[in-house]
Amino acid sequence: MAQVAISNVAKAFGTVKVLHGVSVDIADGQFVVLVGPSGCGKSTLLRMVAGLETVSGGTIAIGDRVVNHLPPAKRDIAMVFQNYALYPHKTVEQNMAFALKLRKTDPADVAERVKRAADILDLSPYLKRYPRQLSGGQRQRVAMGRAIVRNPQVFLFDEPLSNLDAKLRVQMRTEIKELHQRLKTTTIYVTHDQIEAMTMADKIVVMRDGRIEQVGAPLELFDRPANLFVAGFIGSPS
Ligand code: ADP
Ligand code: MG
Secondary structure, rough: OOEEEEEEEEEEEEEEEEEEEEEEEEOOOOOOEEEEOOOOOOHHHHHHHHOOOOOOOOEEEEOOOOOOOOOOHHHEEEEEEOOOOOOOOOHHHHHHHOOOOOOOOOOOOHHHHHHHHHHOOHHHHHOOOOOOOOOOHHHHHHHHHHHHHHOOOOOOOOOOOOOOOOHHHHHHHHHHHHHHHHHOEEEEEEEEHHHEEEEEEEEEEEEEEEEEEEEEEHHHHHOOOOOOHHHHHHHHHO
């Protein structure tokens, strides 16, 4: 059974349809990348998995539960955003601990989980700093730390690297992959960058105008694109 099953999911904002019945199965531990041009519906689909948007049609299941009507806090997911969304007046440590405290996690457990995440992400020296005292890459790591401490079944990333400069982007790409190899958490990763998709994905979902054009492993799409759009999109440099 798929860890995340997106079945014939549609979305309309008012009368405007932005997703026209998309289906994707994501296996346990898989790293799936949703890729496509700006405006094709990637973030909307991810936000529906997170519970931040309602579903207009179809079903989304996480594990063996249909989650269409569950609020975000009741879904076993953690999302990392492009703009980091850190709390400016909380330290790195407090930013990472916050969601756990909201859930009334035992303080010793919170401390242990924050320490482990800080170790994994090389953030231990920065725990008492505030976001403004960090570089862009460090802020992105804190955002990832906040996701890791929750120990979710599924990580959701929405263009997490697009605010970073090119060199840091390449480095963070590697770090996110290493993190995935270490934790093996099922991941849905959204990007409009075909290089990110090709280098990071176990499976790529190519979207255009609210529809899926093709699903496959990076080399499959490269060698056997279903149409000219996929060929052009996957084949061309960003
Ligand atoms: P992507 O992440 O691929 O760039 P989005 O999912 O953000 O695309 O947007 C898909 C389409 O839905 C776009 O046309 C966008 O303008 C529209 N859209 C997204 N959010 C809203 C909203 N809250 N209200 C109305 N239209 C929206
Ligand atoms: Mg988007």
